[in-house]
Amino acid sequence: MFLPIEFYGNLLQGALITIQITAMAGLLAAICALVAGLARMSPWRVVRGIAVTYIEFFRGTSALVQLFWLFYALPLFGLSLSPMTVAVIGLGLHIGAYGAEVVRSAVLAIPRGQHEAALALNMPPALAMRRVILPQAVVAMLPPFNNLMIELLKATALVSLITITDLTFQGQLLNTATLKTAPIFLAVLVFYFLIALGITSVFRTLERRLSVGRLKGMAR
Amino acid sequence: MIWDWDYALAVLPKLLDALIVTVQAALAGFAIALVLGLMIALARRSGKLWLSIPVGAIAEFIRSTPLLVQLYFLFFVMPGFGVQTTPFITGVIGLGLHYATYTAEVYRAGLDAVPRGQWEAAWALDFSPLHTFRSIILPQALPPIVPVLGNYLIAIFKDTPLLSAITVLEMMQVAKIEGSETFQYLEPLTIVGLLFLIVSLISAVLIGRLENHLGALRRI
Amino acid sequence: MSNPSPVRHQTQPDLDMPQAAPSGAKPMIRFKGICKSFGSLVVLDDLDLDIAPAEKVALIGPSGSGKSTLLRVLMTLERPDKGVIEIDGAPLWHMPKNGNLVPADARHLREMRKNVGMVFQQFNLFPHMTVLRNVTEAPVHVLGMDKEEADARARDLLDMVGLRDKVNHYPAQLSGGQQQRVAIARALAMRPRVMLFDEVTSALDPETVGEVLNVIRDLAHEHNLTMLMVTHQMGFAREFADRVCFFYQGRILEQGPPDRLFNHPQNERTQAFLRAVLES
Numbered sequence: 001m002f003l004p005i006e007f008y009g010n011l012l013q014g015a016l017i018t019i020q021i022t023a024m025a026g027l028l029a030a031i032c033a034l035v036a037g038l039a040r041m042s043p044w045r046v047v048r049g050i051a052v053t054y055i056e057f058f059r060g061t062s063a064l065v066q067l068f069w070l071f072y073a074l075p076l077f078g079l080s081l082s083p084m085t086v087a088v089i090g091l092g093l094h095i096g097a098y099g100a101e102v103v104r105s106a107v108l109a110i111p112r113g114q115h116e117a118a119l120a121l122n123m124p125p126a127l128a129m130r131r132v133i134l135p136q137a138v139v140a141m142l143p144p145f146n147n148l149m150i151e152l153l154k155a156t157a158l159v160s161l162i163t164i165t166d167l168t169f170q171g172q173l174l175n176t177a178t179l180k181t182a183p184i185f186l187a188v189l190v191f192y193f194l195i196a197l198g199i200t201s202v203f204r205t206l207e208r209r210l211s212v213g214r215l216k217g218m219a220r
Numbered sequence: 221m222i223w224d225w226d227y228a229l230a231v232l233p234k235l236l237d238a239l240i241v242t243v244q245a246a247l248a249g250f251a252i253a254l255v256l257g258l259m260i261a262l263a264r265r266s267g268k269l270w271l272s273i274p275v276g277a278i279a280e281f282i283r284s285t286p287l288l289v290q291l292y293f294l295f296f297v298m299p300g301f302g303v304q305t306t307p308f309i310t311g312v313i314g315l316g317l318h319y320a321t322y323t324a325e326v327y328r329a330g331l332d333a334v335p336r337g338q339w340e341a342a343w344a345l346d347f348s349p350l351h352t353f354r355s356i357i358l359p360q361a362l363p364p365i366v367p368v369l370g371n372y373l374i375a376i377f378k379d380t381p382l383l384s385a386i387t388v389l390e391m392m393q394v395a396k397i398e399g400s401e402t403f404q405y406l407e408p409l410t411i412v413g414l415l416f417l418i419v420s421l422i423s424a425v426l427i428g429r430l431e432n433h434l435g436a437l438r439r440i
Numbered sequence: 441m442s443n444p445s446p447v448r449h450q451t452q453p454d455l456d457m458p459q460a461a462p463s464g465a466k467p468m469i470r471f472k473g474i475c476k477s478f479g480s481l482v483v484l485d486d487l488d489l490d491i492a493p494a495e496k497v498a499l500i501g502p503s504g505s506g507k508s509t510l511l512r513v514l515m516t517l518e519r520p521d522k523g524v525i526e527i528d529g530a531p532l533w534h535m536p537k538n539g540n541l542v543p544a545d546a547r548h549l550r551e552m553r554k555n556v557g558m559v560f561q562q563f564n565l566f567p568h569m570t571v572l573r574n575v576t577e578a579p580v581h582v583l584g585m586d587k588e589e590a591d592a593r594a595r596d597l598l599d600m601v602g603l604r605d606k607v608n609h610y611p612a613q614l615s616g617g618q619q620q621r622v623a624i625a626r627a628l629a630m631r632p633r634v635m636l637f638d639e640v641t642s643a644l645d646p647e648t649v650g651e652v653l654n655v656i657r658d659l660a661h662e663h664n665l666t667m668l669m670v671t672h673q674m675g676f677a678r679e680f681a682d683r684v685c686f687f688y689q690g691r692i693l694e695q696g697p698p699d700r701l702f703n704h705p706q707n708e709r710t711q712a713f714l715r716a717v718l719e720s
Contacts, residue, residue, distance in 0.1 A: 060420040062378040064392060065413045072405035076222050116517050117564035121578035121630060122553045124546075131581065135568045150284055157286035161385060168289055175292075181300060185293040189285045196284035 003183040007174055014170030015191050021084070021156045021166065022195070025091040026149055032096025033145075037103025038129070051100065058097035063155050066090050071162045087159040095152045102144045106137040139210050146203035150196050157192075167191055228407040231398050235411050238394040239419075245312055245390060246377040252316025253372065257323025261331065264324065283321040288382050290314050295386040311383035319376050323369060330365035331357065363434050370427040374420055381412075391415065466529065468493040468666045469514065469634060474523035476509055476690075483509045484520070485690035496660050496667045498677035498698070501687030502713060507670040510687075511636045514668070515558045516549055527555050527634070557632030561639040563619040565611040565626070571598065572607040575626045583630070590629070597625040601655050617648025621655055628659075635659070637669040649673070656680065674717055678702055686710045 032054075039051035058066065067090040074081065081089070110133050118128035160169035171188035175181055263275040282290065291314040298310060305313075334357050342352035381392035395408035467490040476484040484506045491497055499507040512518045514525060516532070524541075525532040534541040535548040544552070565574050575594035579585040585593075598604050601621035611619050620640055627635060637656065641649045653676050660667060660680055671677050677684055678698040685695040686707070694707045705711045 056421065057417065060417040060424075061413045062381050062392075062416050064381040064384075065409065065416055068392070068396070068405075069409045069413055072399060073409050076406050111564075113560060113562050113564035114566065116515075117560065117566070119517060119553075120515055120556075120558040120560075120627070122550055122582050123578060124550065124582075127581055131577065132566055136566075139568075154284075154286040157288040158382070160288070168286065168292075171289065172292070175296065181296040182293075185289060185297065188289050189281070189293065192285040192289065193281055 003180065003187045007178070007184070008187070010170045010174060011167060011187060011191055014165060014167035015195065017165060018153070018156050018167040018192075019195060021087050021091070021159060021164070022149070022153050022199075024088045025095065025156070026152055028088060028092025029095035029099050029148070029152060030145075032093060033099025033103050036096065036100035037107070040100060040104050041107065054093075055097045055100050058094050063091065063094045064158050064161070066094055067158055067162055083159070083162050083164050086162060087156070087164055091152060091155055091159075094155065095148055098151070099145065099148055102141050102148065103137070106140040106144075107133060109140055110136055139207070142203055142207045142210070146200055149199045149203070153192065153196055153199060222406060224404060224407060227402070227404055228411060231395075231408050232411060234394055234398065235391055235408065235415065238389060238391040239415055241308070241388070242377070242380045242390040243419075245308065245315065245380050245383060245388065246373065248312040249315030249319065249376050249380075250373045252312065253319035253323045253376065254369065256316060256320035258327050260320055260324035261327035265328065265331065279321040279324055282318060287314060287318045287379060288385060290318060291382060291386050307383070307386045307388045311380075311386055311388045315376050315379065315383075318379075319372055322372055322375075326365050326368045326372070327361070330361035333364065334360045366434060367427050367431040370423070370430065374423050374427070377423070378416060378420065466493075467491055467526075468495070468528055469668075470524075470526040471510070471514075472524045472526070474510070474513065474525065475521045476506075476513060476518060477521060482690050484513070487523070487691060489685065489692060491666060491668065494664050494666055496680055496682050497669070498681035498684045499668065499670045499687060500672070500674070500677060500684060500713075505687035506690040507687045508638050511558065511638050511668060511670060514634075515556055515636055516553055527552060554630070555632055556634045556636065557627035557630055558636040558638065559620070559623050559627050559640050561642050563611070563616070563623045563643070565619055565622055567611050569610075570607065571603065571609050571611070571614070571622050574611070574622055575629050578626070579629050594625070594629060597628055598622070600658070601625050602651070615648055616644045617651045620644065620648075620652045624652075624655055624659070632665075634666040634668070637667065637671070639670050639672065641671070641673060672717070674702065674714070686713065688713075 036051045036054055039047050040055065042048050042051070067086060070081065070086045070090050071083065114132055114136065115128065118132045123132070156166060157168040159166050160172065167188055171184050174184045178184070260275055260279050264272045264279070266272055291311060294310045294314050295307065298305065338356055338360065339352065342356045347356070380390050383390050384393035384396065387393070391412045395412045398408045399405035469491040471487055471489040474484050474487045483504075487506070487510065499510065501507055509518060513520045514532070520533060524534065530552065531541060531544070532552050533544050535544045566577070569577060572591065572594055575597060576587070576590040579590040579593065580587055595604065595607065598607060601624055603618060603621055603625070606614060606618065611622070614622065640656075641652055644652065653673070656669070657680060659665065669677070669680065681698050683695060684698050684701045685692045686701065687693070688709050694701065694705060694710045701710070702714065705714055
């Protein structure tokens with residue numbers, strides 16, 4: 001049932017690609033989420049409209065359809081991206097659309113008194129958002145973002161279908177070569193699970209760091 | 221203009237046929253997820269450690285690893301154990317198993333939201349645990365979570381393109397076959413994307429209505 | 441909610457009450473015909489009020505009578521539906537343009553807000569910043585003050601409110617009374633000419649009310665600040681205020697020096713309110 005040791009090198013290679021794509025797409029997703037989430041609450045209707053269109057479009061269609069479209073259809077418009085670029089952009093935009101809703105609800109959850117205190121101190125809206133509202137909202141965003149990063153990790157398996165030799169692709173190669181199907185795919189799944197645990201522990205650390213002083217209770 | 225209307229109209233009927241397969245797979249997978257998810261939720265809160273710990277760990281594992289790899293695992297491994305099925309059934313089992321770990325969390329939240337006093341009142345009336353659960357607890361736990369479960373139906377629907385990787389003839393697979401025959405990927409892939417968008421948006425509106433309706437019922 | 445009725449109350453007959461504000465002095469704040477409704481609920485009903493420079497005014501009355509809303513329109517947290525507010529002669533919600541008054545833009549509001557500071561019932565300290573940063577944040581980033589200067593001033597202000605040893609604490613580590621004193625220091629750090637106190641002791645444990653009132657009392661003695669205070673602490677209002685205004689259904693029914701208003705209220709609603717408050 002266990003996979004012979006000599007195959008782990010290939011899986012590890014694939015895992016590194018998977019981690020790389022997860023990290024880069026995760027960064028893009030975080031940026032998209034922040035921009036679209038804030039734009040969604042903009043006082044200007046056009047900005048809100050663009051944000052809603054982006055969010056609904058990428059949440060309404062499937063990640064695989066988006067990847068295939070970027071991979072097969074975009075070159076017809078004269079724009080040929082490398083598979084790696086397609087993977088990062090496609091998955092980043094996809095997860096970013098979900099993240100935008102996380103950003104929005106975390107910002108809306110900040111009590112009104114914080115906005116009022118910032119206004120009473122004559123802070124312009126952008127300053128209040130940057131220094132008062134967002135730093136508090138980020139703490140509330142971390143647990144849902146942790147879940148989204150795991151969704152992203154799982155979605156990176158799709159890039160094996162656009163010729164990237166990630167963890168899943170390596171598993172398939174080994175499967176074709178050796179036909180030791182059960183141990184190979186089990187090992188692949190365990191690799192993904194370990195990466196997921198790693199992501200969660202990073203977020204736990206971030207949460208601890210960012211909530212310094214705030215959760216010490218009402219010590220007098 | 222790169223877009224070929226004649227070709228688009230020619231592939232549309234085939235894609236609509238495949239949409240039916242896609243919807244069937246989503247509904248069947250959802251049915252499994254609903255039943256299995258409830259069983260997982262009950263096992264996890266059963267209070268019996270020999271049951272709750274392994275079930276919890278397996279659910280966590282399935283939820284943190286890619287559906288695509290799970291599908292490969294089922295597709296290649298099940299025949300090895302003498303289980304002969306069609307790719308469609310394998311795909312439905314994969315979808316149902318994967319999303320059962322999500323619906324389990326939804327059930328858990330719903331059950332936790334029923335006040336403890338309801339159990340105590342039922343015990344005081346000497347109801348059996350099964351009767352209490354079926355007639356007192358579930359009817360209170362279910363209505364608030366119906367919209368959340370509905371959102372997972374949409375999520376399953378958007379993940380059905382993954383079944384193309386195990387040769388199920390759903391929309392994505394049909395689009396890819398069409399595209400590879402003519403080397404025109406743009407039209408079929410775009411149509412598939414639009415069909416996903418349309419079905420998702422309509423379902424989201426319906427779920428929103430359902431949510432309002434249930435909210436109104438509870439307020440009476 | 442004491443009386444949610446949208447119906448305007450009967451206009452009181454002229455009571456011919458002398459203004460407590462020194463006659464002839466230019467008012468620091470002038471409210472002229474201020475109206476504000478939330479839906480069908482009238483909160484401020486054609487309200488007029490002049491406040492002299494350095495005057496201390498206590499606003500009392502039943503809840504929902506418009507006292508807090510008056511502070512909030514002056515802080516620009518709510519926009520009045522009608523009327524004009526002037527701070528030191530300049531309109532707050534309007535600005536002159538080609539000889540007409542037009543609605544103020546963001547820049548005008550920011551310019552006018554410099555004059556006003558506010559302390560809230562729920563403190564509203566920034567939970568992710570230390571006490572010191574709560575006080576220096578706006579001077580540094582809004583006024584563009586040098587960081588060392590802001591730090592030094594913040595320490596002085598925290599000294600004044602008796603919290604010098606808490607500069608590196610986070611709000612969650614302080615008691616309610618301590619948090620409210622930080623909030624006072626934070627508002628003062630912006631050097632406002634007018635300070636607004638909106639039920640600042642209502643959310644406090646009884647044993648910490650005194651320390652906050654002491655700070656406000658010192659402020660009233662030492663500073664040339666104009667102060668408006670919404671309060672339910674009648675004893676403190678009597679001692680602190682030059683003038684007390686009794687609010688009822690969005691209007692000022694009666695006003696005057698604390699001695700007269702508390703000892704010889706003219707209006708029967710004032711009498712009923714004071715009786716109810718003093719009995720409890």
